[in-house]
Amino acid sequence: MTASCLGVGRAALVAMMMAGAALAPFVAAGPARAQMLSGFAQAVAETAAAEPALAAFYAARGHAPLWTTAEAASRRAAFFAALDQADANGLPVARYRAEELRARFAAIETERERGQLDAAMSLAYLAWARDISSGALEPKKIDAGIVREIRRPDPQALLNGLLASPAPARFLRDLAPKSPRYAALVKARLDLQAEIATGGWGPEVAAKRLGPGDSGPGVIALRDRLIRMGYLRRSVSATYDGDLHRAVQTYQLDQGIKADGVAGEGTLARINRTPEERMKSILVALERLRWMNGLDLGKRHIWVNLPDFTARIVDDGKMSFETVTVVGMNQGDRRTPEFSDVMEMMVINPSWSVPRSITVKEYLPMMQRNPGAAGHIQLVDSRGRAVARESVNFAAYNARNFPFAMRQPPSNGNALGLVKFLFPNPYNIYLHDTPSKSLFQKDVRAFSHGCIRVGRPFDLAYALLAAQEADPEGYFKSVLKTGAETTVKLRDPVPVHLVYFTAFPNAQGRIEYRDDVYGRDAALFAALDKAGVALAPLTN
Structure with missing residues (x-):
């Protein structure tokens, strides 16, 4: 009809x-x-x-x-x-x-x-x-x-x-x-679209290194690009002056790299990235926030951003504690996963129960060559009893039938350091101290087997214990002094969020960027692109 x-x-x-x-x-x-x-x-x-x-x-x-x-x-x-x-x-x-x-x-x-x-x-x-x-x-x-x-x-x-x-x-x-992060990223998307529509941030900086006192075309290109990015006021100076030095420092801080104010190779490589490249990070970040929509982060929570190599305590929306971290290396199952859980306890003077994968893939071959290898780690049977190395024919076993586990007792040299923080999960991921302190000095800190090493573990423990102890530092040190493995339950468990944001707003309203250490953003953007998400506005 x-x-x-x-x-x-x-x-x-x-x-x-x-x-x-x-x-x-x-x-x-x-x-x-x-x-x-x-x-x-x-x-x-x-x-x-x-x-x-x-x-x-x-x-x-x-x-x-x-x-x-x-x-x-x-x-x-x-x-x-x-x-x-x-x-x-x-x-x-x-x-x-x-x-x-x-x-x-x-x-x-x-x-x-x-x-x-x-x-x-x-x-x-x-x-x-x-x-x-x-x-x-x-x-x-x-x-x-x-x-x-x-x-x-x-x-x-x-x-x-x-x-x-x-x-x-x-x-x-x-x-x-409804999070402020999401609104800031939407604004950043619109700003980048406007930059793309007007030709981007200008010519690339054709130099390997620029620093205070330098002058010439490279400095001019650097100056103009930082002006377009919003890091520098308009000027006509062709010299790497104090204003340019400070602008480069601010830019480096926003990239999570050493802020020395010198535009070296790494800094220039980042400055030369296009708005289109940065847009990919923004689009993936928006998608990641949508995945977390409706999740109660917690009035107090721990926010671990893997590519930023940091862990923060957030109280009522404001950061109250921050530490650098080391995360899983970019290899197979050693990459730290992304998920949320709840921290329930810390273990002071922890022993290290070596994961099965490390036991059979790394230590078993070593002990087959030399039964005394890794002698600081105990061999234990199914009932948890220590087994003498000389009583075992390691050559008779392989990764599938090796009947023993391995455990490192508490000590200053323990792989977990002197404290670990547990949020029980199927992936056996937790935060912990480490005796390997030198790795915290590096810009890219992806070296662990998957767990998250904390640069300031004692301070993290004090911050968590402050909710239940009048003297959190004194209490922690008194337990530590015993040398005995001790589990301390958190009276108020704290949500933990392991996230992966290569683009995020800072307190000043600028967007900070990090490298895609695991290549996850690249894979996600490829999927968004396939689904029809556009870098630039769609036109009729």
């Missing part, structure tokens, strides 16, 4: 709907009306069948429309406005088919088409709502080291929530992450 058969032209019918008039009242009563409604309902049911939750939602409402009536005008407008911001949020715009849906509203001729469009709008809404609230990708399918549990929204809750909301624009806006 066409609109003309109903006695009203297509343009008039669409105009009435879009202006706020419901379609159904313009159909005659009796069999014709029943036929019309049946056509609408059947089209809704057929189209909604692609998503079981949506089919159930419509069925529960007698297939009543959600988008194509007069009453839905504000809901419809709010959703299209939200779709107009999908690109700013770094979402795959084409996935939601906004322009096609708009065009279909202007071309409706039959009730069947209206039913198909109503359900199509709902499918687009569910796709967008899922993406904006919890991410457009399934990270575990892209990198096995991203084991974060993602809280996907319930489709029925999304549909019923929107239906019941008296302020649909606010309801849709609240689906996105």
Whole structure:
């Protein structure tokens, strides 16, 4: 049945709907009306069948429309406005088919088409709502080291929530992450898009090293690039003066590298990166924050950013403690995974139970060559009893059938140092002290087997114990002095978040960048790109 058969032209019918008039009242009563409604309902049911939750939602409402009536005008407008911001949020715009849906509203001729469009709008809404609230990708399918549990929204809750909301624009806006980090990254995306549109940050700096007192074309290129990046006020100086020195220092701080104010090879390599390269980090960071949306970080929590090589305690949104870290090396299963858990205890004077993989892959071959190798580590049987090395024929075993475990007793030379911090998890990851202090002096600190070594472990212990001990330092040292392995439970367990952000806002509002030490961002951006996320604004 066409609109003309109903006695009203297509343009008039669409105009009435879009202006706020419901379609159904313009159909005659009796069999014709029943036929019309049946056509609408059947089209809704057929189209909604692609998503079981949506089919159930419509069925529960007698297939009543959600988008194509007069009453839905504000809901419809709010959703299209939200779709107009999908690109700013770094979402795959084409996935939601906004322009096609708009065009279909202007071309409706039959009730069947209206039913198909109503359900199509709902499918687009569910796709967008899922993406904006919890991410457009399934990270575990892209990198096995991203084991974060993602809280996907319930489709029925999304549909019923929107239906019941008296302020649909606010309801849709609240689906996105509300953290200041997310808002700052959206702004950074828009700023970078503007830079890309105007040609970027200018010519690359063609130099290997620039420092105070230097002058010439290289200094001019460096000056102009830092001006475009917002690190330096406009000037015409061709000399590497104090202002330029300070600007380079600030830039280095924002890159997490040694801030000596000299533009060496590493600094210049970063300065020469394009806005497009930086945009990739921003887009992946937005996606990672969506994965964490709805997660209660905790009034007090520990934030461990792997590529930043830092661990921080955050209290009421403000950093109260910071330390450098060493994370897993960029090899196979030694890369530190990303997940959230809860720190429940610390162990003072810990022993080290050597992971099975290290025992059979590293120590067993050593002991096969020399039974006395790694003699500072005990060999223990299945009942935890120490076994004399000379009683074992190591050549008789391999990685599959080696029946012993290995354990290093508490000591100053213990691989875990003098304290470890436990948040029990399936990946056997924890924070700990280390006797290998020199590694904390390096810019890139990916050297461990996966656990996180802490540069200021005692201070971290004091900060955590302060919530339950009047003299946290005195208490810790008294336990440490005993030399005995002692477990101290935290009265108030603290959430721990192991995250991977190569782009994040700092307290001054600038975006800091870090290197993609594990290559995870590159893989995630490739997936976002494949899904349709664009570096630059989409144009018609």
